[in-house]
Amino acid sequence: MNGDVGIPLIQTHQLQRNYGRGDATVAGLAGIDLAIHRGEMVALMGPSGSGKSTLMQILGLLDRPTSGNYRLSGSDISTLSGSQQAELRGRRIGFVFQGIHLLPRLSAIQNVELPMVYARFSASERKALARQSLARVGLSHLANRRPTQLSGGQAQRIAIARAVAPGPDLLLADEPTGALDRASGRAVLALFQHLNADLGLTIVLVTHDSFVGRHAQRIVELEDGRIVADHLVEDRIPPEQLMEVDV
Numbered sequence: 013m014n015g016d017v018g019i020p021l022i023q024t025h026q027l028q029r030n031y032g033r034g035d036a037t038v039a040g041l042a043g044i045d046l047a048i049h050r051g052e053m054v055a056l057m058g059p060s061g062s063g064k065s066t067l068m069q070i071l072g073l074l075d076r077p078t079s080g081n082y083r084l085s086g087s088d089i090s091t092l093s094g095s096q097q098a099e100l101r102g103r104r105i106g107f108v109f110q111g112i113h114l115l116p117r118l119s120a121i122q123n124v125e126l127p128m129v130y131a132r133f134s135a136s137e138r139k140a141l142a143r144q145s146l147a148r149v150g151l152s153h154l155a156n157r158r159p160t161q162l163s164g165g166q167a168q169r170i171a172i173a174r175a176v177a178p179g180p181d182l183l184l185a186d187e188p189t190g191a192l193d194r195a196s197g198r199a200v201l202a203l204f205q206h207l208n209a210d211l212g213l214t215i216v217l218v219t220h221d222s223f224v225g226r227h228a229q230r231i232v233e234l235e236d237g238r239i240v241a242d243h244l245v246e247d248r249i250p251p252e253q254l255m256e257v258d259v
């Protein structure tokens with residue numbers, strides 16, 4: 013991937029996404045111009061229905077825009093085939109969602125390994141990366157637990173380990189703390205801040221909670237599918253003491 017710091021990791025030009033057809037068309041996105049550079053941690057905020065998830069789906073190559081253009085590390089993704097997009101997604105983009113989607117029959121470490129099976133990493137590479145990633149989120153000791161034996165906060169941290177294990181450039185998190193209690197939510201936010209600061213991982217997280225947003229460096233606000241504000245966070249909340257060993 014292009015290491016030139018001058019080229020944004022994400023650059024969109026007049027992105028539009030319409031749902032439905034004819035008279036029934038709903039504009040999910042109505043022309044988004046957005047640039048995000050490597051190493052940024054950005055919170056995407058806005059009321060329900062403002063287009064946050066639609067934008068995340070497009071940035072994550074899970075959906076295509078109706079019009080406009082999206083460059084990831086300078087490459088126009090619309091020229092890529094579906095399988096090229098899937099390859100890029102599997103190796104370069106990690107996802108974390110609100111509802112924690114761990115597979116109940118697999119152990120924590122098997123859950124972390126699974127996407128790397130699809131992204132065609134070798135078995136030994138998978139195991140090494142999964143172990144490293146569990147260590148990074150402070151949960152090596154829970155590697156063999158099933159999801160039902162984890163707290164909500166622990167499960168979300170396993171989901172984060174899964175998202176970052178392949179070494180993506182970009183982490184996309186849609187309401188990652190929405191289902192968690194305050195303390196678990198803060199642990200997740202501190203983890204994001206560490207991954208951002210220590211690994212230089214670029215993070216885009218969606219939230220409608222300004223307390224959550226203030227953990228980012230920059231807030232982009234959407235309304236009716238448009239960017240209505242884009243500013244640095246002046247009173248950023250620093251990572252709280254983290255990694256108390258929770259058994």
Ligand code: ADP
Pocket residue numbers: 031032038039040041058059060061062063064065066067
């Ligand atoms: P947010 O995540 O900010 O709540 P969304 O991106 O989910 O907003 O939705 C933006 C707009 O697009 C809303 O008007 C929503 O109803 C519409 N929308 C989103 N997904 C779909 C869909 N699959 N089909 C039809 N309309 C949709």
Ligand code: MG
Pocket residue numbers: 064065066
């Ligand atoms: Mg949403």
